[in-house]
Amino acid sequence: MSKFAAFEQFEEYQYQDNSRENRRNRPGSPKHKQKNGRSRQPMQDIREMDDGIENWVPSYAKALDPKHHERQWVIESVGPFYRDQIVTDVTRLVKGGKEANVYACTGHPATGVDLIAAKLYRPRELRHLKNDAVYKAGRQLRDAEGKEMKGRRVKLALSKKTSYGKSVDIQWWIGNEYRTQTQLFAAGADVPKPIAHQGNTVLMAYIGDEYGPAPTLSEVRLPREEAAPLFQRIMDNVALMLDNHLIHGDLSAYNILYWEGGVYLIDFPQMVEARHNPHAYELLERDITRVCDYFAGYGLKTNPVALTHSLWDPYMGPGG
Ligand SMILES: Nc1ncnc2c1ncn2[C@@H]1O[C@H](COP(=O)(O)OP(=O)(O)O)[C@@H](O)[C@H]1O
Ligand SMILES: [Mg+2]
Numbered sequence: 001m002s003k004f005a006a007f008e009q010f011e012e013y014q015y016q017d018n019s020r021e022n023r024r025n026r027p028g029s030p031k032h033k034q035k036n037g038r039s040r041q042p043m044q045d046i047r048e049m050d051d052g053i054e055n056w057v058p059s060y061a062k063a064l065d066p067k068h069h070e071r072q073w074v075i076e077s078v079g080p081f082y083r084d085q086i087v088t089d090v091t092r093l094v095k096g097g098k099e100a101n102v103y104a105c106t107g108h109p110a111t112g113v114d115l116i117a118a119k120l121y122r123p124r125e126l127r128h129l130k131n132d133a134v135y136k137a138g139r140q141l142r143d144a145e146g147k148e149m150k151g152r153r154v155k156l157a158l159s160k161k162t163s164y165g166k167s168v169d170i171q172w173w174i175g176n177e178y179r180t181q182t183q184l185f186a187a188g189a190d191v192p193k194p195i196a197h198q199g200n201t202v203l204m205a206y207i208g209d210e211y212g213p214a215p216t217l218s219e220v221r222l223p224r225e226e227a228a229p230l231f232q233r234i235m236d237n238v239a240l241m242l243d244n245h246l247i248h249g250d251l252s253a254y255n256i257l258y259w260e261g262g263v264y265l266i267d268f269p270q271m272v273e274a275r276h277n278p279h280a281y282e283l284l285e286r287d288i289t290r291v292c293d294y295f296a297g298y299g300l301k302t303n304p305v306a307l308t309h310s311l312w313d314p315y316m317g318p319g320g
Contacts, residue, residue, distance in 0.1 A: 053079065053082065053083050056075065056079060056082050057075060058074065058075070058078065058082075058089050058090035058091075058105075059089055059090065059091055060074065060089075060090040060091055060092055060093065060103065061074050061075055061090065070101075073120065074090055074103065074120070077118070077120045077199060077200055077201045078090055078103070078105065078118055078120075078201065080198050080199065081105075081118070081196060081198070081201070081203060084196075085108045085110055086107065086108055086110075086111055086116070086195065086196055086203065087105045087106070087107065087108065087116055087118070087203070088105075088106045088107070088108050089105060089106045090103050090104070090105050090118065091103075091104050091105065091106060092104045094117065094206075094213045095213075098122075099121060099122060100119050100120060100121045100122065101119075101120050101122075102117055102118065102119050102120075102213075103117070103118045103120065104116075104117060104118075104206055104208075104213065105117070105118050105203075105206070107195075111195065113193070113195065113205055113206075115205075115206035115208070115209070115210070116195060116203050116204070116205065116206050117192065117203070117204050117205070117206040117207070117213075118201055118202070118203050119177075119201065119202045119203075119204070120200055120201050121170065121173070121174060121200045121201070122200075123170055123200055170199075170200060173269045174197055174199075174200060174201075174202060174269075175197070176268070176269055176271065177197075177202055177268045177269040177271075178194055178197040178202050180246060180268040180271045181194040181202075181204065181268055182194045183244060183246075184240075184241065184244065184246070184265075184268075187240060187243070187244055188240065189237050189240050189241065189265065190233065190237055190262065190263055190264050190265055191264060191265050191266065191268075192204040192205040192206070192207055192257075192264055192266065193205040207257045207259050207264050208257075208259065213257075214257040214258060214259035214264070215257070215258055216253060216254050216255070216256060216257055216258070217253035217254075217256045217257075217258050217263070217294060218252075218253035218254050218294070220258050222258070222298060224298060224299075226261065227295055227298035227299075227300055228298075228300060230258075230263055230295075231291070231295045231300055231302070233262075233263055234256065234263060234265075234291055235288075235291070235307065237263075237265055238251070238284075238287065238288065238291075238311065239311055242274055242284070242311055242312075242315050243315075245273055245274045245275050246271055246272070246273065246274060247271065247272045247273075247274050247277075247280055247283050247284045247287065248265065248268065248270075248271060248287050249270040249271055249272045249283045249287065250267060250270050250287075251265065251287035251288075251290060251291060252287075252290040252291070252294070253290070253291075253294040255267040256291075274315065281308070281312055284308055284311070284312060285304065285305065285308040288304045288307050288308050288311075289304040289308075292304040292307070
């Protein structure tokens, strides 16, 4: 794959979308040729199939003003997963943020998952992601498939924030979140099962039920007897991540879901590689400290510095 392949794919993806749109609006396109014709039968079949997808409006979007930009954004972002028979509907907005919105979707029976969470990044807002030097330091630039990207042009574009650079960024952040989550899920970490990603969107198992999403730890008052075992469970996850050379980098009670007595760690775009990032130790200590601070509210006495050392020192080995 050439070094610009990721961008080209992205561009092509946009182009395909646009071109389909253009074709549909052109007089003489299949849509406008329905009037007569014995020979149109096979064509019509294709058209009908196509129409089902092109005209797909999920329930959540139906309730929005047709001119509302969110409506088109949801349809365009989740449409490819509808087409691929992964998602059948978008039912509600779970949470809207500055960088991303998370929506609840119903899964196609073929996926074996009833409810799916779709995280849609806002392309224009990507520059606000926590993508500062701390997180990017020591990390290679990778495309959506995880292949390393090289070249002065890529770096220059990124630093200049040209539209080319932003496209590379989009690929990079979203691919990164998805890859990390896949790797951690396979390793047995408590993270929602990743399902698919494309364009600006990541799909994963939805934690919660039809009445609402799981709360974050910051939103619940835990039964007191659950505090100590949950704290241990979170620390086990932090240790497992480190075994996989990863540090969450933004771990806190806001990025841990609580459901049916268990926890799920979420929100990975700023994950750092423990081996390469010069700030790895500090980020690990900050993650652990934030978790300790939360559990201090339940009377748990912990020592975040000692805990960080107890994980980091064996990981680095003698002389590390
Ligand atoms: N898999 C999921 N199941 C249920 N709710 C989720 C899921 N992923 C995210 N959420 C909800 O969406 C919110 C935002 O998700 P998050 O990944 O933390 O994005 P960000 O903080 O960047 O906006 C979370 O606080 C949580 O309430
Ligand atoms: Mg978050």
